[in-house]
Amino acid sequence: MNYQLLADILFPDVTGTPEELEAKYPERNLPSNAIVTRIGPSPTGFVHLGNLYNALIGERLSHQSGGVFYLRIEDTDQKREVDGAVDMLIRAMDYFQIRFDEGAVADKTQTNGRYAPYYQRQRKEIYQIMAKFLTQQGRAYPCFLTAEEIDQIREQQTANKQDPGIYGKYAVHRNLSIEEIQEKINAGMPWVLRYRGEETDKFICVQDAIRGKLEMPRNRMDFVLLKSDGIPTYHFAHVVDDHFMRSTHVIRGEEWISSLPMHVELFDVLNWKQPVYCHTATLMKIEDGKKRKLSKRKDPELALAYYQQEGICPDAVREFLLTLLNSNFEEWRMANPELDCQEFLYTIQKMSISGALVDLDKLRDISKDVLSRMPAETLYIGWLAWCKEYHPEFAELLIRYHDRSIAALNVGRTAKKPRKDLENWKQACEFMKFYYQETFAIQDEMPEEIDEATRKAVFAEYLKTYDHTDDSSQWFTKVKALTEKLGFAVKPKDYKKNPEQYKGNIVHVTNMLRIALTGRANAPDLWEVSHVLGEEIVRERLTAWI
RNA sequence: GGCCCGUUGGUCAAGCGGUUAAGACUCCGCCCUCUCACGGCGGCAACACCAGUUCGAGUCUGGUACGGGUCACCA
Numbered sequence: 001m002n003y004q005l006l007a008d009i010l011f012p013d014v015t016g017t018p019e020e021l022e023a024k025y026p027e028r029n030l031p032s033n034a035i036v037t038r039i040g041p042s043p044t045g046f047v048h049l050g051n052l053y054n055a056l057i058g059e060r061l062s063h064q065s066g067g068v069f070y071l072r073i074e075d076t077d078q079k080r081e082v083d084g085a086v087d088m089l090i091r092a093m094d095y096f097q098i099r100f101d102e103g104a105v106a107d108k109t110q111t112n113g114r115y116a117p118y119y120q121r122q123r124k125e126i127y128q129i130m131a132k133f134l135t136q137q138g139r140a141y142p143c144f145l146t147a148e149e150i151d152q153i154r155e156q157q158t159a160n161k162q163d164p165g166i167y168g169k170y171a172v173h174r175n176l177s178i179e180e181i182q183e184k185i186n187a188g189m190p191w192v193l194r195y196r197g198e199e200t201d202k203f204i205c206v207q208d209a210i211r212g213k214l215e216m217p218r219n220r221m222d223f224v225l226l227k228s229d230g231i232p233t234y235h236f237a238h239v240v241d242d243h244f245m246r247s248t249h250v251i252r253g254e255e256w257i258s259s260l261p262m263h264v265e266l267f268d269v270l271n272w273k274q275p276v277y278c279h280t281a282t283l284m285k286i287e288d289g290k291k292r293k294l295s296k297r298k299d300p301e302l303a304l305a306y307y308q309q310e311g312i313c314p315d316a317v318r319e320f321l322l323t324l325l326n327s328n329f330e331e332w333r334m335a336n337p338e339l340d341c342q343e344f345l346y347t348i349q350k351m352s353i354s355g356a357l358v359d360l361d362k363l364r365d366i367s368k369d370v371l372s373r374m375p376a377e378t379l380y381i382g383w384l385a386w387c388k389e390y391h392p393e394f395a396e397l398l399i400r401y402h403d404r405s406i407a408a409l410n411v412g413r414t415a416k417k418p419r420k421d422l423e424n425w426k427q428a429c430e431f432m433k434f435y436y437q438e439t440f441a442i443q444d445e446m447p448e449e450i451d452e453a454t455r456k457a458v459f460a461e462y463l464k465t466y467d468h469t470d471d472s473s474q475w476f477t478k479v480k481a482l483t484e485k486l487g488f489a490v491k492p493k494d495y496k497k498n499p500e501q502y503k504g505n506i507v508h509v510t511n512m513l514r515i516a517l518t519g520r521a522n523a524p525d526l527w528e529v530s531h532v533l534g535e536e537i538v539r540e541r542l543t544a545w546i
Numbered sequence: 547g548g549c550c551c552g553u554u555g556g557u558c559a560a561g562c563g564g565u566u567a568a569g570a571c572u573c574c575g576c577c578c579u580c581u582c583a584c585g586g587c588g589g590c591a592a593c594a595c596c597a598g599u600u601c602g603a604g605u606c607u608g609g610u611a612c613g614g615g616u617c618a619c620c621a
Contacts, residue, residue, distance in 0.1 A: 042621055077620055147619080163548060164617065192619050216550060227619040234621050258550055258616040281552085282614070323570080327559055330570055352559080359557050362571045372584085412583075419583050479580075492580085510580040522582035
């Protein structure tokens, strides 16, 4: 068989050579330990936690090592492509502080980096050059099998209890003569380019950076390199791109492990250096006591958009993923509560292998912790940004009452052990609404044990002695005096012992004040809250009850 | 079904032949306390199973079970 002739028939317009590509996309000039890696999402319009999970690993490893982190859009499946998906993806990554050094930008006509293009469909010529090369080497051939014919082959194989696929004697177009091929092409029959696999009982062995040694049977399949539209399959694109983009590491989900033999085969045949593979664990979800893969349809928490909509602080999501990813992160965080999580040294060695469950309770805990560590001004900026997008009315309040909002965020925050009231920005809008007249509402009932007349007397007496300039302890002394004067027990224990001797206890008094001032029985320190609200609002809210 | 990957409390996990088997989340109790939150103390709760190697096994080997992945002109 004249492979050179075959290659010219198949790729008449392809004139480039692998050598030219090597020259065009040279080795990167980086220190030997610098990691170059990427994420390669498909523009389907759905960005999920797994994308972020892998992105975070790549981003950390590359940036910690002084390497390069880039974005490649794997858009080889035109059918699944959704408009605006890339823009959405980049914005989502940016929201979670994943920044790319080079790679695709939302505008397809623009590029950022010397290994461009970063959209796979724009790299067609590169793949064609390599495909032609493999054809010349006798490692690839055109296959004219239709989907129906392949189905038939599979049925036959299943009936015979043989492995399904195109290989060995089932690769019926493998040894077509040049004339037969020419004839079919002239007849306009569509074809795919298949790799010419070999019957073998050998094994391959790959040192996975996360999992250690991976052993599996060597590839024997005539898998597809180029689809009938001349666009490569994932397998071919991965090998070609990660070689010419000079990735040192390939970080991807464990679902790729089973196609590793194909990739290893291609790197071998092309005589290219294999990148370091890092196969990450799949994120799981528990349902009815069983673990299962997170599903796009059933689990909203899989979509990154969920975290944005809920207003979960991006740092919290990052820290949450970090605790899943690196078992020593939590320890580090406890030892270094004040450091930015970017300062944590991320290591592949500490990565877990088995699939982690996404535990929203844990996320909430981390989130409260992260928010409690932030200064009020920083919180304000993040919260306002979120409100502008998801809760515009609240954003207006935050702007109109800027100083009061900052003061409100500072309640209980400046202490050595800050309060952890805030979980996320959506919840913050609910929690903080009593600070604004526009959103203030009475949510809890006044205590039933206290009759209305007594309640009014409490408020009247409180207002009579209230001095906005009192400090916290002066204020509380007055509250205690009022409590005693109106026949309430200052110590809850006294009341518990002899309830008939009192109208109630100090908890009743402060609860009524708290409900009147904040609308709720549970709220932060009343003196502090009062000073955020200001004297006018304090008096107004209490007077309303008299 | 073939091939792969995995399996320590409900969850995330430490552990690298000898431990009372860490820690975090959740839940429960107590303390602190004007409520709540925070914080402190304490509690419930685990090495999937069976063989083997060994003086000794969560840790090594084999098998079984269970879970997951993959077997496309999808990535």
